[in-house]
Amino acid sequence: MFKARYKEMGGELKVVKLNRCIRVNTKKITANELKARLEKKRVVLEKVPFLKNSFYVKSSKFNLVSCPEYLLGLFYIQEAASQVPVEIMKPKGLVLDACAAPGGKTSQLSEYCDVVAVENKGERLSVLENNLERLGVDNCIAYLMDFRAVSKKFNYILLDAPCSGNFMLENNWLRKNNLRRVEERSELQKELIGHAISLLNKDGVLVYSTCSLEPEEDEFVIQYALDHFDVKLEKIECIGDDGLTNIFGKKLDKNMRFCKRFWPHKTNTIGFFIARLRKC
Amino acid sequence: MLDTFVKKFTDKEIKFVKIGKKYFLENKKLEENRLNVKEKFFGLLLGQDREGKFTPSFGLLDLLSKMSNEKIFVKDIGEMDFLYGKHLRVRHVLRIEGEKKIGFLKLVQNEHDENIGYGKYVGEEGKIQVLKHRMDRGIFLKRDKEKVMH
Numbered sequence: 001m002f003k004a005r006y007k008e009m010g011g012e013l014k015v016v017k018l019n020r021c022i023r024v025n026t027k028k029i030t031a032n033e034l035k036a037r038l039e040k041k042r043v044v045l046e047k048v049p050f051l052k053n054s055f056y057v058k059s060s061k062f063n064l065v066s067c068p069e070y071l072l073g074l075f076y077i078q079e080a081a082s083q084v085p086v087e088i089m090k091p092k093g094l095v096l097d098a099c100a101a102p103g104g105k106t107s108q109l110s111e112y113c114d115v116v117a118v119e120n121k122g123e124r125l126s127v128l129e130n131n132l133e134r135l136g137v138d139n140c141i142a143y144l145m146d147f148r149a150v151s152k153k154f155n156y157i158l159l160d161a162p163c164s165g166n167f168m169l170e171n172n173w174l175r176k177n178n179l180r181r182v183e184e185r186s187e188l189q190k191e192l193i194g195h196a197i198s199l200l201n202k203d204g205v206l207v208y209s210t211c212s213l214e215p216e217e218d219e220f221v222i223q224y225a226l227d228h229f230d231v232k233l234e235k236i237e238c239i240g241d242d243g244l245t246n247i248f249g250k251k252l253d254k255n256m257r258f259c260k261r262f263w264p265h266k267t268n269t270i271g272f273f274i275a276r277l278r279k280c
Numbered sequence: 281m282l283d284t285f286v287k288k289f290t291d292k293e294i295k296f297v298k299i300g301k302k303y304f305l306e307n308k309k310l311e312e313n314r315l316n317v318k319e320k321f322f323g324l325l326l327g328q329d330r331e332g333k334f335t336p337s338f339g340l341l342d343l344l345s346k347m348s349n350e351k352i353f354v355k356d357i358g359e360m361d362f363l364y365g366k367h368l369r370v371r372h373v374l375r376i377e378g379e380k381k382i383g384f385l386k387l388v389q390n391e392h393d394e395n396i397g398y399g400k401y402v403g404e405e406g407k408i409q410v411l412k413h414r415m416d417r418g419i420f421l422k423r424d425k426e427k428v429m430h
Contacts, residue, residue, distance in 0.1 A: 065421060065424065066421060068359055068360070068363060068390065068396065068417075070420075071363060071396070071417040071418060071420050071421065072390075072394050072396070072417060094313055114309070114310060114313055116313055116315065117321075125320060125321075128321075129320070129321050129325070130420065130423050130424070132321060132325070133325050133337055133338060133339060133420075134338070134417075134420045136324075136338075136339060136342060137324075138305065138307070138323050138324035138339065139307075139310060139323060140321065140323070141310060141313055141314060141315075141319050141321065141322050141323065142319065142320050142321035142322075143315060143317060143319055143320060144320050145315075145317055149317075150315060151315075151316070152315050152316075
């Protein structure tokens with residue numbers, strides 16, 4: 001079923017081998033310094049062309065999580081696509097990270113400005129706290145709460161919404177997932193994006209992302225936001241295919257092409273979707 | 281309890297806020313960003329009370345390493361051994377700064393002057409061991425594993 005859907009979307013259900021990717025913690029070290037230190041230990045790195053401070057690990061004689069540089073918080077192991085939402089947001093002042101754990105994007109945001117991070121699961125929050133401590137993040141406040149209970153207004157919000165995931169993340173993803181699950185997620189995502197927009201100040205920016213390739217969790221959620229709230233889509237300059245404007249018999253906003261979708265066989269990343277909205 | 285620990289390294293004061301059992305560095309700018317519910321994490325974690333004892337965070341050890349000269353610098357081999365929970369031996373050590381008083385706490389620094397933990401100084405001359413291991417950054421690996429297992 002998913003295979004046929006992806007074909008209709010212009011994509012493909014093709015599992016690709018990914019390179020491990022690390023993001024330099026520029027609060028502690030520069031990309032060049034870290035590269036030199038790891039290369040001295042015979043780790044072969046290659047700059048990720050579409051990211052500012054990240055490297056693909058081409059080879060390493062040891063597990064990177066056991067090396068001093070990792071334990072010192074000089075880098076974070078983070079899939080390349082999932083680093084894009086923060087890079088295309090470029091927040092200033094203060095940002096709300098709405099579904100924060102495990103903290104990859106939270107710590108990445110903290111390199112730009114102060115962060116309010118919200119997570120609703122205690123166990124996931126402790127993973128976030130552990131990462132913040134390791135990375136030496138000193139400008140983040142984290143809360144254990146449902147994002148829908150937040151009432152403070154922000155100029156920047158990152159909503160990396162809970163989603164059904166994609167076939168690159170789990171071996172049995174195709175067996176575990178079906179359209180009903182996708183639809184259930186879609187309903188939650190619409191609720192979350194609605195609340196996120198209500199928290200935005202005028203001219204505020206919301207970056208919405210998922211690691212789902214299903215239009216119900218991506219373009220349809222954005223269409224819902226455009227139909228119900230005073231927001232507009234902004235063009236994203238990065239790799240990936242343009243967002244879909246006509247799919248499964250639904251004609252969507254023409255500016256949906258400003259969104260980006262990452263097909264693994266094209267971008268050599270996990271499946272991913274990003275949209276950047278501005279409140280009017 | 282945080283104060284007592286800090287005094288072992290420096291006379292300088294570190295201002296903090298306490299949330300539950302956790303201590304965080306005072307940060308006026310960050311306070312403006314608070315929501316109207318109790319936070320779980322607030323800026324730089326300095327440590328926490330556990331079973332009546334204070335456990336420092338690595339943020340605090342980093343901070344102290346910039347304020348104190350009670351440090352032991354270790355070679356690469358010493359860094360790896362210490363991160364695996366081993367005590368420091370004479371062959372691990374590059375140099376020792378600050379007072380060489382037996383029983384005193386010392387911050388353990390790698391060749392780049394980055395803090396990797398701390399321990400108790402046990403002497404040098406005629407001794408194989410220099411520092412008894414107390415805490416090291418390898419704990420992040422253990423914590424990661426625990427989170428994955430549960």
